[in-house]
Amino acid sequence: MNLKIAVLPGDGIGPEVISQAKKALYAIGEVYNHEFVFEEALMGAIAIDKTGSPLPEQTLNLCLNTDAVLFGAIGDPKYDNNPNAKVRPEQGLLKLRKELGLFANIRPIKPYKSLVEASPLKREIIEGADFTIFRELTGGAYFGAKTLNEEGTHASDLCEYSEEEITRIAHLAFKSAQNRRKKLTMVDKANVLETSRLWRRVVQKVGENYPDVILDFLFVDNAAMQLILNPKQFDVILTENLFGDILSDEASVITGSIGLLASASLGEKNALFEPIHGSYPQAKGKNIANPIASILSAAMLLEHFGLFTEANVIYQAIEKAIEYKVVTVDLKPDSKFGTNEVGEFVSNFI
């Protein structure tokens, strides 16, 4: 297979972990005879520094014309702590999601057997947990109109959803549930929000096409609690953009480290793959960032193109790295291995 892949390393540890993901893909390419052509481009704080824009035209065009995007991380404390900044790294990511139409963000959550002890949760709570979060990614308060009055004393964010936006991701989530344990949990705040009530109605309607899937509903406050009390109850979780942002980061604790989770963001035509951790600026350039999430996002990319054998080899390599404790300090405080070494181990295993 020939794939043209846009690579956006971004900020902080982004470049370091992305280069390990590329290494793994090169190795897969050699062994399985695929040609992966990588083209790098700027996004995030680094793009602002160099071009003034968090998503330069050139980067967007590249992404629109590739088979897939491999993305690192964005964000820089100099913007976070300045609520007055007009241009911010996150705008680049949000614009990219919107322009590529990446409406579904998919995050699988499953603890690694050999890492069960690394979680703050008790073994009996997380062992056997295995679910996937479908987060809507191009709607809601992220993209609704924002206002700030002239005096700077009153602000607003509009959360909006249309039937169409809900329908398309609901179908994906139901299909995924059909291939899994046939349970879909819709998370919302329908006792308060009008958009949540729309979500409930639309998801109920879409559900009629999937009679073999059991649909249930949880309020988001309760869901935030249930994720920790009893994560095994979940199979597929479907939710809107902001709730999905919160719940999927929360759910990362089940695996023991956010350095172990990747996500796929899918649209009609485009697809983007990324580790769910952020840019972690404190770790930049120190060779201590965990590259596993980024390598996993490369495996999700392979799966997306039907290369299941190849993806599986990567999963196995990661399992081995964890089993042999070739891991970074977030997983083993006294580890002697760094970002590079873990990446080398994985690509050598392939």
Add this chain to the structure above:
Amino acid sequence: MNLKIAVLPGDGIGPEVISQAKKALYAIGEVYNHEFVFEEALMGAIAIDKTGSPLPEQTLNLCLNTDAVLFGAIGDPKYDNNPNAKVRPEQGLLKLRKELGLFANIRPIKPYKSLVEASPLKREIIEGADFTIFRELTGGAYFGAKTLNEEGTHASDLCEYSEEEITRIAHLAFKSAQNRRKKLTMVDKANVLETSRLWRRVVQKVGENYPDVILDFLFVDNAAMQLILNPKQFDVILTENLFGDILSDEASVITGSIGLLASASLGEKNALFEPIHGSYPQAKGKNIANPIASILSAAMLLEHFGLFTEANVIYQAIEKAIEYKVVTVDLKPDSKFGTNEVGEFVSNFI
């Protein structure tokens, strides 16, 4: 002291747990020579059934003219699963919060020593955790304009905040931090939401009056993770309405049971106290609901009026009940004690 207390038992297990809270207050009144006069009124699904309104005029007037409100729980599945219902129990609670001006919801989180094992989190994670969440309660998406188009295919919720709304709760939170470990963590989504950026600016400004308090910021997705990874890092958490709803329910897992958490909702003139658990309709009338949260809310009421000795006796009674395992099945699956027995034990201890 003479206190006139409006009692709103509400739905589901509300009436059962509230009557244990009243029992404890009666006992306190006798021993310490206070006169507590209780007046009951309808709110929630039961009020809809009986009067058509979730917050009858009479209930509101009573609450406006008492020293404090003791509230049970509201909600009924017949409304939750009907996204088309025009009148809903929650509207009563939201209206009451708004009309009484209860802008600050305060939820202390601290695990009981003898219950550490009941938490899904590991002992070393939660032991020593002790923080308070300040949740803004009368603003944000809960109260902003809602729309649904005629075809029922497009909905919106507006999240709005003004400087004034943020300032008043920020002062309360900073004062609380001054009396504690002097750390305030503001939780928001300032990398995406305009309202969050307003929150950051205003809280930074208010903070200048409290130079002894260290102020830091967390994005809500990260906060949802940090609460579980390392709850000991927190002292006072300040956040807007919806984020506070999600995070405070999530934080309840630290104590092992949501049946152990109470909250105070404060305004300029009024105050309301409630267990944070919901109406838990499946348990209604079975004498299995945990009354501790409700009894704790009575203790918070006492503290609010400066009756610290009295409140402390209740805390001690609860500690004892837990130590002697006079607890409901949520805390000890094979327990022979029910709602009534736990309530009796506590009031007899007083």
